[in-house]
Amino acid sequence: MIAKKMVAYVEGSSVTRAMFEEGKKLAAEYGALNVYDFSLGNPSTPPPACVKEAFKDIIENTSPNKLHGYMSNSGHEEVREAIACSINKKFKTSLSQKNIVMTVGAAGGLNVMLKVLLDPCDEVILFAPYFGEYNNYVANFDGKVVVIPPAIPSFLPDFKTFEEKITSRTKAVVINTPNNPTGVIYTEDTIKELAKILESKQKEYGTQIYIISDEPYRELVYDDIEVPYVTNYYKNTVVCYSYSKSLSLPGERIGYLVIPDEVDDFENVVSAANVANRILGFVNAPSIMQLAVARCLDATSDISVYDTNRKLLYDKLTSLGFECVKPQGAFYLWVKTPTEDDLKFVDKAKEFNILLVPGSSFMCKGYVRIAYCVDTDMIKRSFAAFEKLAASYNLKEAEK
Numbered sequence: 429m430i431a432k433k434m435v436a437y438v439e440g441s442s443v444t445r446a447m448f449e450e451g452k453k454l455a456a457e458y459g460a461l462n463v464y465d466f467s468l469g470n471p472s473t474p475p476p477a478c479v480k481e482a483f484k485d486i487i488e489n490t491s492p493n494k495l496h497g498y499m500s501n502s503g504h505e506e507v508r509e510a511i512a513c514s515i516n517k518k519f520k521t522s523l524s525q526k527n528i529v530m531t532v533g534a535a536g537g538l539n540v541m542l543k544v545l546l547d548p549c550d551e552v553i554l555f556a557p558y559f560g561e562y563n564n565y566v567a568n569f570d571g572k573v574v575v576i577p578p579a580i581p582s583f584l585p586d587f588k589t590f591e592e593k594i595t596s597r598t599k600a601v602v603i604n605t606p607n608n609p610t611g612v613i614y615t616e617d618t619i620k621e622l623a624k625i626l627e628s629k630q631k632e633y634g635t636q637i638y639i640i641s642d643e644p645y646r647e648l649v650y651d652d653i654e655v656p657y658v659t660n661y662y663k664n665t666v667v668c669y670s671y672s673k674s675l676s677l678p679g680e681r682i683g684y685l686v687i688p689d690e691v692d693d694f695e696n697v698v699s700a701a702n703v704a705n706r707i708l709g710f711v712n713a714p715s716i717m718q719l720a721v722a723r724c725l726d727a728t729s730d731i732s733v734y735d736t737n738r739k740l741l742y743d744k745l746t747s748l749g750f751e752c753v754k755p756q757g758a759f760y761l762w763v764k765t766p767t768e769d770d771l772k773f774v775d776k777a778k779e780f781n782i783l784l785v786p787g788s789s790f791m792c793k794g795y796v797r798i799a800y801c802v803d804t805d806m807i808k809r810s811f812a813a814f815e816k817l818a819a820s821y822n823l824k825e826a827e828k
Contacts, residue, residue: 437564454781464810465783466798469608469759471676473729473801479675482723486716495719501702501712503530503684507722511684514725519657521688529685529701530713533678534644534670537685538565541640541666542600543704544697546571550599555585557762557790559608559642571599575791583610583753583762584618591625596633601626605655606645609790609797610762611738611755613649616656623662636664636692644670644683645758647728650735653756663690666697671721673759676729682717734759737800740807748814749823759801762787766821768794776820780813 430438454463486495502508508525515521531537542552548570554562555576566573574593579586603622605614614622626637641658646669649655659665670683687698705711741761745752751764763784765773770786770793777784777796787795800807818824 433567437567440564450778450783454778454783461809463781463783464806464813466800466802466810467783467785469673469799469801470678471673471729471759471801472803473676473731473733475676476724476727476729478724478727479677479720482720483716486719486723490719494715496715499712499715501705502528502698503713504715504718504722507718508684510722510725515657515686519660521657521659523686523688526698527687527689529687529698529705530718531668531683531685531705532710532713533672533681533683534642534668535561535565536681536708536710536713537668537670537683538562538602538640538642539568539708540701540704540710541638541668541685542566542569542571543708544700545599545638547599549597551595551597553590553593553598553601554791555590555603557583557607557609557787557792557795558602558604560789560791562602572597574598578792581753583607583612584614585622587621587625590622591629594625594629594637596635598629598633598635598637600638600640602640602642603658604642604645606648606755606757608645608758609760609785609787609795610753611758611760612753613653613655613756616654616661619656619658619661626662626664630664638691639665641665641667643667644673647674648731648734648759649757650738651756655757659686659688659690663688664692666691671717674728675721675724677717677721680714680717682713682721684713733804734801737802737804737807740804741798741800744811745814748818750818759799761798761800763796763798765794765796766823770794770796777817779820780816782810782813782817 505525508528511528512523512525515523542565546569549572551572551574552566553574556578563573576590577586630637639662646655667686672678691697738755742752742754753762767773770788774784774786784796784798787793
């Protein structure tokens with residue numbers, strides 16, 4: 429008999445993953461070219477050439493012990509120093525290798541930090557819509573999720589509700605910008621207001637409240653919009669970064685934590701992060717991947733492909749009468765459903781072999797997420813199916 433907690437996890441298993449599996453079944457039945465799977469945020473562009481070159485050189489010219497052996501739980505010192513220097517150059521920070529902990533992706537980093545910070549019943553504030561696995565990550569450590577609804581149509585935080593929901597048990601606030609699923613980027617003013625409220629609440633309660641900034645999409649930005657680096661605005665900030673999207677390496681599970689010197693109780697937080705890496709079974713991030721990404725710190729995959737897809741889908745769906753949030757970053761389109769029941773809309777889309785993820789999975793009903801990290805040709809082929817879907821809701825008639 430599995431643990432009671434796991435029963436709940438299994439029952440609430442990822443809708444996104446389930447849709448991905450369903451997509452494979454539909455492709456087998458109707459042919460891959462006739463199924464339009466927008467469910468999974470799996471990068472469609474290959475890693476930059478430097479990644480392959482790094483792999484080859486590292487494997488051929490690195491000692492086996494260095495290549496495959498254990499190292500500090502924080503990771504290879506020279507890798508962490510290179511990452512710190514890269515961040516300093518980009519964001520005018522003052523980091524060194526002691527501020528970097530290499531992790532098994534951003535998800536591993538998030539779990540490490542929640543393990544570090546949470547006692548049972550401590551509260552973690554999340555801004556809807558958000559990546560649904562956050563709920564499970566918080567539950568892993570017996571924390572309590574506090575959900576803040578978005579300000580619509582901007583999908584920026586509702587600061588009035590946010591301020592009201594902070595209590596003496598609030599331990600962390602997770603932000604994700606550029607955002608999955610909306611593609612919205614928090615402006616500098618948004619970050620400043622967030623920091624102002626948290627500074628005030630820390631003084632009111634005599635506690636520390638940490639921002640955990642989840643940043644796997646930092647480089648996926650359009651129209652020259654800048655993404656503020658949150659440690660420059662609020663001292664109790666920890667950054668969780670992943671190379672899954674920027675270098676198209678989601679299956680390699682490599683990322684890092686940034687824990688600045690200014691963080692309250694810095695020495696203990698860093699020490700606890702290293703211990704949490706061991707306790708959670710990670711021990712250390714994959715050695716070869718650490719060495720490889722250190723050689724590609726200024727590289728990204730071809731982001732222009734996502735921009736092309738973004739414009740194609742946004743322009744087509746809005747022309748059909750769908751209401752969409754125009755993405756500023758990431759590779760998702762957030763679409764309001766013509767019916768309040770987003771689950772029914774997802775089922776309706778399946779009738780036309782379109783696979784979407786319901787907004788309910790992101791704690792925001794009445795919307796769906798479209799992952800446009802797919803082949804551009806598939807997007808073009810899907811237009812006829814989207815036209816039929818729009819017609820089934822009389823959207824063209826409503827537009828007239």
